[in-house]
Amino acid sequence: xxxxxxxxxxxxxxxxxxxxxLLAGPMLAIVLFSFWTQDYLTINRTLSxxxxxxxxxxxxxxxxxxxxxxxxxxxTVITVLLAFPVAYYVSFRVxxxxxxxxxxxxxxxxxxxxxxxxxxxxxxxxxxxxxxxxLTGLGLRDEPLTWLLYNANSVVLTLSHAFAPFAILPIxxxxxxxxxxxxxxxxxxxxxxFTTFFRVTLPLAAPGVVAALLIVxxxxxxxxxxPAQVGGPNGMxxxxxxxxxxxxxxxxxxxxxxxxxxxxxxxxxALGTVWLARRLSRGT
Amino acid sequence: MLRTYVIAFLIFLYAPxxxxxxxxxxxxxxxxxxxxxxxxxxFAQLGQQTELHAxxxxxxxxxxxASILSVLLGLAAARANVRYRFPGKTAAMGLIMVPxxxxxxxxxxxxxxxxxxxxxxxLSLWSLIAAHVLICTxxxxxILNASFQALDPALxxxxxxxxxxRLSTFRLVTLPLVMPGIVAALLISxxxxxxxxxxxxxLTGSDVTLPVYIWSTLRFPKLLPVIMALGTIMVVISILIxxxxxxxxxRGLRRVGAKDTGGFL
Amino acid sequence: MSLAxxxxxxxxxxxxQKYYGEYHALRGIDLDxxxxxxxxxxxxxxxxxTTLLRTxxxxxxxxxxxxxxxxxxMTRVPPNKRPTNMVFxxxxxxxxxxxxxxxxxxLRKRSDLNAxxxxxxxxxxxxxxxLDGYGSRGANALSGGQRQRVALAxxxxxxxxxxxxxxxxxxxxxxxxxxxxVELIRLQRQVGITFILVTHDQEEALVMSxxxxxxxxxxxxxxxxxxxxxxxxxxxxxxxxxxxxxxLPASVSxxxxxxxxxxxxxxxxxxxxxxxxxxxxAGFRPETATLLFEGQTTSDRVxxxxxxxxxxxxxxxxxxxxLEGCEQPVRISMRNxxxxxxxxxxxxxxxxxxxxxxxxxRPGG
Numbered sequence: 001x002x003x004x005x006x007x008x009x010x011x012x013x014x015x016x017x018x019x020x021x022l023l024a025g026p027m028l029a030i031v032l033f034s035f036w037t038q039d040y041l042t043i044n045r046t047l048s049x050x051x052x053x054x055x056x057x058x059x060x061x062x063x064x065x066x067x068x069x070x071x072x073x074x075x076t077v078i079t080v081l082l083a084f085p086v087a088y089y090v091s092f093r094v095x096x097x098x099x100x101x102x103x104x105x106x107x108x109x110x111x112x113x114x115x116x117x118x119x120x121x122x123x124x125x126x127x128x129x130x131x132x133x134x135l136t137g138l139g140l141r142d143e144p145l146t147w148l149l150y151n152a153n154s155v156v157l158t159l160s161h162a163f164a165p166f167a168i169l170p171i172x173x174x175x176x177x178x179x180x181x182x183x184x185x186x187x188x189x190x191x192x193x194f195t196t197f198f199r200v201t202l203p204l205a206a207p208g209v210v211a212a213l214l215i216v217x218x219x220x221x222x223x224x225x226x227p228a229q230v231g232g233p234n235g236m237x238x239x240x241x242x243x244x245x246x247x248x249x250x251x252x253x254x255x256x257x258x259x260x261x262x263x264x265x266x267x268x269x270a271l272g273t274v275w276l277a278r279r280l281s282r283g284t
Numbered sequence: 285m286l287r288t289y290v291i292a293f294l295i296f297l298y299a300p301x302x303x304x305x306x307x308x309x310x311x312x313x314x315x316x317x318x319x320x321x322x323x324x325x326x327f328a329q330l331g332q333q334t335e336l337h338a339x340x341x342x343x344x345x346x347x348x349x350a351s352i353l354s355v356l357l358g359l360a361a362a363r364a365n366v367r368y369r370f371p372g373k374t375a376a377m378g379l380i381m382v383p384x385x386x387x388x389x390x391x392x393x394x395x396x397x398x399x400x401x402x403x404x405x406x407l408s409l410w411s412l413i414a415a416h417v418l419i420c421t422x423x424x425x426x427i428l429n430a431s432f433q434a435l436d437p438a439l440x441x442x443x444x445x446x447x448x449x450r451l452s453t454f455r456l457v458t459l460p461l462v463m464p465g466i467v468a469a470l471l472i473s474x475x476x477x478x479x480x481x482x483x484x485x486x487l488t489g490s491d492v493t494l495p496v497y498i499w500s501t502l503r504f505p506k507l508l509p510v511i512m513a514l515g516t517i518m519v520v521i522s523i524l525i526x527x528x529x530x531x532x533x534x535r536g537l538r539r540v541g542a543k544d545t546g547g548f549l
Numbered sequence: 550m551s552l553a554x555x556x557x558x559x560x561x562x563x564x565x566q567k568y569y570g571e572y573h574a575l576r577g578i579d580l581d582x583x584x585x586x587x588x589x590x591x592x593x594x595x596x597x598x599t600t601l602l603r604t605x606x607x608x609x610x611x612x613x614x615x616x617x618x619x620x621x622x623m624t625r626v627p628p629n630k631r632p633t634n635m636v637f638x639x640x641x642x643x644x645x646x647x648x649x650x651x652x653x654x655x656l657r658k659r660s661d662l663n664a665x666x667x668x669x670x671x672x673x674x675x676x677x678x679x680l681d682g683y684g685s686r687g688a689n690a691l692s693g694g695q696r697q698r699v700a701l702a703x704x705x706x707x708x709x710x711x712x713x714x715x716x717x718x719x720x721x722x723x724x725x726x727x728x729x730x731v732e733l734i735r736l737q738r739q740v741g742i743t744f745i746l747v748t749h750d751q752e753e754a755l756v757m758s759x760x761x762x763x764x765x766x767x768x769x770x771x772x773x774x775x776x777x778x779x780x781x782x783x784x785x786x787x788x789x790x791x792x793x794x795x796x797l798p799a800s801v802s803x804x805x806x807x808x809x810x811x812x813x814x815x816x817x818x819x820x821x822x823x824x825x826x827x828x829x830x831a832g833f834r835p836e837t838a839t840l841l842f843e844g845q846t847t848s849d850r851v852x853x854x855x856x857x858x859x860x861x862x863x864x865x866x867x868x869x870x871x872l873e874g875c876e877q878p879v880r881i882s883m884r885n886x887x888x889x890x891x892x893x894x895x896x897x898x899x900x901x902x903x904x905x906x907x908x909x910x911r912p913g914g
Contacts (some may be wrong), residue, residue, distance in 0.1 A: 011361070
């Protein structure tokens with residue numbers, strides 16, 4: 001083994017050991033744990049598929065899992081669609097020396113306490129909230145709207161807001177990397193601004209869009225705070241159920257099984273997205 | 285038209301944040317419209333919340349230690365990643381970066397299972413620090429990777445050529461040039477740790493951190509105006525830290541003589 | 550300045566082999582470099598010239614072989630302990646330090662010097678490269694040419710036995726490059742330190758060096774002084790890499806050779822002869838032949854042909870001439886004398902040449 005390899009391995013050893021001990025180890029542990037069962041106050045350590053059978057067949061868990069995916073998927077699509085024009089504007093329309101100021105403006109809300117941001121949406125959408133006060137104050141409605149809060153829609157809206165910067169930044173980075181002379185070349189070859197966007201800009205921004213999709217999708221599936229705050233009983237998502245199993249219902253092995261199932265689904269969807277994106281980008 | 289949309293989007297981004305100072309200075313004890321009157325009482329009351337003080341100190345303790353440890357691990361990993369070729373590199377870096385693409389609830393539950401069910405250890409701030417180092421390290425690596433990549437390898441060779449050892453070269457050349465990256469990585473790690481809720485919710489015992497404390501107060505409307513005051517102060521501090529970070533980044537750019545292309549993060 | 554070959558070499562490389570995994574980067578290099586010599590390693594990219602330079606500096610270990618410097622075995626000595634200093638291709642000016650701090654960087658460990666002595670040495674070094682008064686400037690406020698001067702001063706202030714220069718002029722524009730070539734020669738004469746220059750630019754190597762080693766694929770193809778390299782290239786690769794050469798098919802039989810387009814001549818008439826038989830290749834440089842004008846006579850031999858391309862260069866004109874009995878046109882360079890017309894494409898032309906300028910190469914190679 002040459003000196004380079006030795007130095008590299010010496011350097012990587014501490015962070016790798018850390019990840020093995022605190023990530024790989026616990027992941028294996030939770031998989032093992034999910035095959036055990038809760039026997040009232042004790043844990044039965046015989047391996048069993050009981051938790052998985054329950055997690056996958058119980059209509060309640062299936063509904064929750066389905067809703068988590070639908071909500072998170074909607075959040076992802078909406079957030080990326082909302083984010084793209086903003087990223088495009090900052091990258092293509094803003095003067096270069098002003099770009100960092102714009103990114104600064106976009107990221108500031110994101111550095112506010114996550115919990116408080118979610119809570120503030122409750123204030124925005126509540127019975128006596130900003131939206132309803134405005135509607136009644138302006139005389140547009142006599143009675144405040146009650147469907148604004150405590151449902152899946154409010155979860156989608158709140159999460160889209162919370163994850164907007166995460167979607168804007170990778171798209172912005174991808175747009176910045178586009179050689180501007182490519183766009184001029186496209187115009188020179190007879191495309192108009194509109195077709196240039198679809199034939200040149202968008203395909204070249206695709207890696208950023210895929211990154212944005214994943215960066216929003218993965219954490220939102222497992223989000224706990226937003227459904228708990230603004231979701232109401234019909235806005236609950238998988239993390240809330242997992243948390244309940246661990247803390248309140250005291251069926252940790254079932255919670256572990258639900259975690260493993262959620263992780264597998266997220267992994268499959270993420271890998272599927274990457275695979276699909278690669279296929280599509282090769283196709284054009 | 286695009287400009288109008290972007291402005292509307294910024295309003296959407298800022299609308300909830302704008303409520304923070306409004307209710308922090310509103311004398312009504314209910315967080316709803318219409319407003320009552322102006323007061324600074326809620327800020328004054330911040331000084332009397334001993335639980336909040338304890339939670340804040342816990343958060344600072346966790347954040348400082350977690351960010352320092354993350355950046356140390358991140359320095360080693362980023363250096364290895366950028367400068368050296370070794371067997372198993374892709375797999376090792378892949379594993380270390382996994383927390384970036386893992387829902388935090390998974391990290392929380394798996395560590396909880398290991399600590400409580402397998403080892404039966406008591407939960408403490410240390411278990412939270414360990415978990416925060418795990419999730420902050422990939423962010424530190426991402427930033428430090430860029431710093432090391434921007435560093436011309438010939439600079440280190442020049443130093444060795446001029447008689448310095450590998451160690452003194454690191455101190456005299458490498459460290460000063462990646463320092464802006466280190467500062468940025470510390471700030472990001474610290475901020476992530478300070479704001480992280482779900483892992484802290486699972487892994488703290490009786491010593492809670494600030495987000496866990498805030499979470500507990502959200503159920504008690506009486507405490508909410510004080511929390512609004514706290515949130516206002518936190519936003520101001522965040523803006524100060526961000527401004528500092530931006531200043532640090534520009535200084536870093538000037539130092540290596542690069543042109544500002546506005547790449548934030 | 551060329552030194553007597555019997556001088557004890559300053560650098561002695563013996564049997565240097567370097568592998569990167571499967572890739573064989575240096576294939577048995579034997580090389581002696583004399584004290585005070587301006588030596589160049591010349592070759593196309595990927596020929597191993599930079600690897601060889603970095604082997605002398607100590608940045609690359611060798612797989613086999615020995616590196617001796619001033620009689621001492623340096624093969625396993627790390628770069629910071631070798632009496633060599635390097636000017637890097639990117640110059641590697643420390644961006645966080647001032648010009649003076651850059652130049653004084655290597656003096657930090659010299660405990661025999663006090664601060665005043667160091668400052669004097671730095672100032673003298675800056676003076677030597679024409680940057681007096683630039684000491685307090687930031688490294689980022691410098692132009693390309695100034696950065697290179699700082700890199701030179703930083704290395705020379707340590708009085709190394711050997712200065713290694715890795716493509717030092719490649720980042721500069723043409724004017725600046727020509728100016729720096731002259732300055733480097735002056736500087737080398739002034740300090741008397743051995744310079745080893747790596748370059749892919751044959752003109753640069755010819756202008757600056759006492760001796761040149763031409764490298765191809767990890768081997769030294771030819772080691773010679775500039776003029777010898779140009780006049781007597783050892784094989785076709787070297788002849789093609791250094792300057793321009795016209796290659797013509799040739800055939801040797803007995804003590805005579807027939808060259809396509811030029812005709813028949815005795816082997817003994819040629820400038821250099823490679824021992825060969827049968828089909829081979831002959832070559833001559835564009836400036837060794839002339840095009841004759843109407844009525845002009847010559848004592849040289851004459852070949853007939855047609856002008857197929859004219860490239861005007863101001864002071865020079867290049868003519869491609871298709872000779873009778875040879876498909877591939879030959880290139881002739883002519884100095885443009887005032888009043889003499891430039892020939893046009895399609896004109897019949899007579900080419901005056903001399904066998905003494907024709908080189909015979911081994912076939913293939």
